[in-house]
């Protein structure tokens with residue numbers, strides 16, 4: 001007879017945000033009390049939920065929200081990919097650039113000039129502290145930077161969709177999100 005799920009070594013799950021709004025993380029929290037069921041078989045590694053800043057060497061499932069807007073996003077994404085066996089693009093920003101990519105039709109220098117010099121308050125200059133991450137000229141979905149194993153669409157995906165995905169994956173099934181679990185509002 002196979003051992004009960006809780007007797008197996010716990011999986012490690014990590015989550016992080018690139019340029020996102022944390023709405024996808026909020027949806028993860030929308031699994032509500034089912035998080036206790038998840039805690040029976042998995043533990044959270046790097047995540048805003050644990051405040052752990054860097055992944056352990058071997059993470060089983062990484063969930064990543066947000067698009068790639070600047071050099072720091074690229075660094076975090078590459079580090080995350082190197083640590084996670086399975087990497088999941090969580091939400092529209094990660095899947096296709098989402099809302100942040102709406103700046104792709106605009107010139108970045110022009111945007112900065114308008115925001116900080118024409119409409120900004122205070123010093124009326126574009127911030128240039130060397131510690132600030134360099135903006136990319138275009139916002140990218142994460143699969144344009146690293147290999148992605150799964151995509152969960154939605155802005156944000158619902159807690160039910162994230163739960164269905166995780167329970168399928170952990171049980172060794174091909175994750176399937178039926179039509180009712182997909183939403184784009």
Ligand code: SF4
Nearest residue numbers: 020021023091092093
């Ligand atoms: S997909 Fe939507 S909810 Fe998720 S980070 Fe992007 S804007 Fe926020």
